[in-house]
Amino acid sequence: MTAEQDERAFRALTRQITRVRGLACDAYKARCLRRRIAVRMRARGVHSFEEYTRLLDADAHEYDLLVDALTINLTKFFRNMETWRALEPRLATLWQARGGQVRAWSAGCASGEEPYTVAVALAETARRCRQASRLPQARVEATDIDRGSLERTRAATFPDASFTEMPAELARRYFTAAAPRRPLPVLQGLVHVAPHDLTSEPPPHPPYDLIVCRNVVIYFDRPMQERLFTQFADALTPGGILLLGNGDAVRPGARPARPRGAAGAHLPAARDVTEPAGPRERVVRVGEWAAERGEAVLVTLGLGSCVAIMLHDPQVCAGAMAHVLLPSRSLARDTTNPAKFPETAVPLLVARLTQLGADPRRLVAKLAGGASMFAQLMTPGTVQMGERNVLAVRDALRHAGIPIKGAAVGGGAGRSVRFYVADGRTEIRSVGSDAVLI
Numbered sequence: 001m002t003a004e005q006d007e008r009a010f011r012a013l014t015r016q017i018t019r020v021r022g023l024a025c026d027a028y029k030a031r032c033l034r035r036r037i038a039v040r041m042r043a044r045g046v047h048s049f050e051e052y053t054r055l056l057d058a059d060a061h062e063y064d065l066l067v068d069a070l071t072i073n074l075t076k077f078f079r080n081m082e083t084w085r086a087l088e089p090r091l092a093t094l095w096q097a098r099g100g101q102v103r104a105w106s107a108g109c110a111s112g113e114e115p116y117t118v119a120v121a122l123a124e125t126a127r128r129c130r131q132a133s134r135l136p137q138a139r140v141e142a143t144d145i146d147r148g149s150l151e152r153t154r155a156a157t158f159p160d161a162s163f164t165e166m167p168a169e170l171a172r173r174y175f176t177a178a179a180p181r182r183p184l185p186v187l188q189g190l191v192h193v194a195p196h197d198l199t200s201e202p203p204p205h206p207p208y209d210l211i212v213c214r215n216v217v218i219y220f221d222r223p224m225q226e227r228l229f230t231q232f233a234d235a236l237t238p239g240g241i242l243l244l245g246n247g248d249a250v251r252p253g254a255r256p257a258r259p260r261g262a263a264g265a266h267l268p269a270a271r272d273v274t275e276p277a278g279p280r281e282r283v284v285r286v287g288e289w290a291a292e293r294g295e296a297v298l299v300t301l302g303l304g305s306c307v308a309i310m311l312h313d314p315q316v317c318a319g320a321m322a323h324v325l326l327p328s329r330s331l332a333r334d335t336t337n338p339a340k341f342p343e344t345a346v347p348l349l350v351a352r353l354t355q356l357g358a359d360p361r362r363l364v365a366k367l368a369g370g371a372s373m374f375a376q377l378m379t380p381g382t383v384q385m386g387e388r389n390v391l392a393v394r395d396a397l398r399h400a401g402i403p404i405k406g407a408a409v410g411g412g413a414g415r416s417v418r419f420y421v422a423d424g425r426t427e428i429r430s431v432g433s434d435a436v437l438i
């Protein structure tokens with residue numbers, strides 16, 4: 001079959017999926033659709049789109065399996081915890097400003113873990129503000145295109161696997177103990193579930209103070225993403241927050257407009273990771289590291305209790321960054337990634353910089369992060385994870401004989417960092433305030 005015939009058969013298949021199941025395939029990335037459809041084709045032992053189209057005609061249940069595969073509804077409570085940590089102080093500001101009447105929308109909510117994460121975050125905010133009685137005034141709308149996901153969100157019974165990223169204390173406070181776990185009465189009535197197709201319908205009940213749309217737009221093509229970002233911006237209240245997922249990049253040119261009338265719009269800053277804004281920018285995500293020479297900029301966002309370590313050799317204009325997560329390997333189940341822990345991340349950065357021509361004796365370090373997140377959950381007097389991370393990084397640097405030239409650590413706010421490898425300049429931006437240089 002020629003590439004042209006293959007493309008024609010693929011288009012005929014996607015048109016049929018749209019006609020029969022209403023899924024607007026043309027809004028999704030073709031590469032992504034092809035990959036997902038191929039998974040189903042392999043599962044059914046067919047080798048061409050034409051054959052698969054015929055199979056769908058004969059077996060309606062295959063449509064359910066295909067739509068499931070296309071809409072991918074993987075999720076967890078507090079997925080990418082750092083994002084939710086960074087959101088915490090912003091949510092408190094929002095709560096105070098709205099007197100508790102916060103309206104949130106979880107768009108593409110899958111089986112409900114995300115809207116219930118928002119509900120827990122709001123309940124925690126209310127508790128910290130000593131306004132727990134106002135919690136029923138808050139509202140979380142949960143929408144998805146997938147009927148099965150909506151049924152699961154309505155049922156609100158969650159398997160243990162959904163809780164692996166949620167702090168145990170929060171799980172105990174807001175969910176029943178026995179599996180399958182259910183939300184406790186304090187959360188009941190907060191989450192409202194409805195069907196909604198992001199590709200063809202406007203936001204259901206704007207305005208919103210918080211829109212959470214994570215790991216959904218990544219599947220859409222660029223024009224669809226741009227349309228959605230504009231819709232989100234229009235649907236947000238002034239000062240409202242848009243929370244996206246790790247891969248849901250707002251690219252240059254697709255940057256959302258400010259919400260109408262917004263004085264201090266919080267759109268991009270609430271995202272956990274942005275896409276590189278230029279060819280020489282590299283994003284270092286949680287538990288990752290990178291090393292560069294020359295004009296590169298190493299960027300990391302969503303630093304809560306984590307610490308960004310920046311090492312620099314001014315003579316050869318080389319720099320490296322790691323976004324470490326935990327003070328020690330003894331606290332982790334998976335210890336295979338050395339960039340997660342200061343004790344292994346520092347030698348790793350030194351080794352890579354040496355390969356790039358740096359001299360370990362010339363290296364200087366800067367640190368950022370180590371904030372005290374979810375401080376209220378800790379017993380007074382105990383050392384916070386953020387502080388422990390900072391102490392462990394200082395230890396690892398001392399051990400490697402690398403002096404610390406600047407640090408922006410501690411406090412209660414999340415941070416983002418831009419590290420200019422050419423001259424070692426490091427811009428630190430705390431959530432809700434202006435950038436500082438260290």
Ligand SMILES: C[S@@+](CC[C@H](N)C(=O)[O-])C[C@H]1O[C@@H](n2cnc3c(N)ncnc32)[C@H](O)[C@@H]1O
Nearest residue numbers: 071072073074075108110145146197198214215
């Ligand atoms: C990977 S899950 C993300 C779940 C959750 N937001 C998270 O990050 O944990 C993607 C969800 O987007 C939903 N989805 C896909 N296309 C959609 C559309 N056109 N409109 C609304 N939801 C959609 C899927 O059904 C699925 O539940």
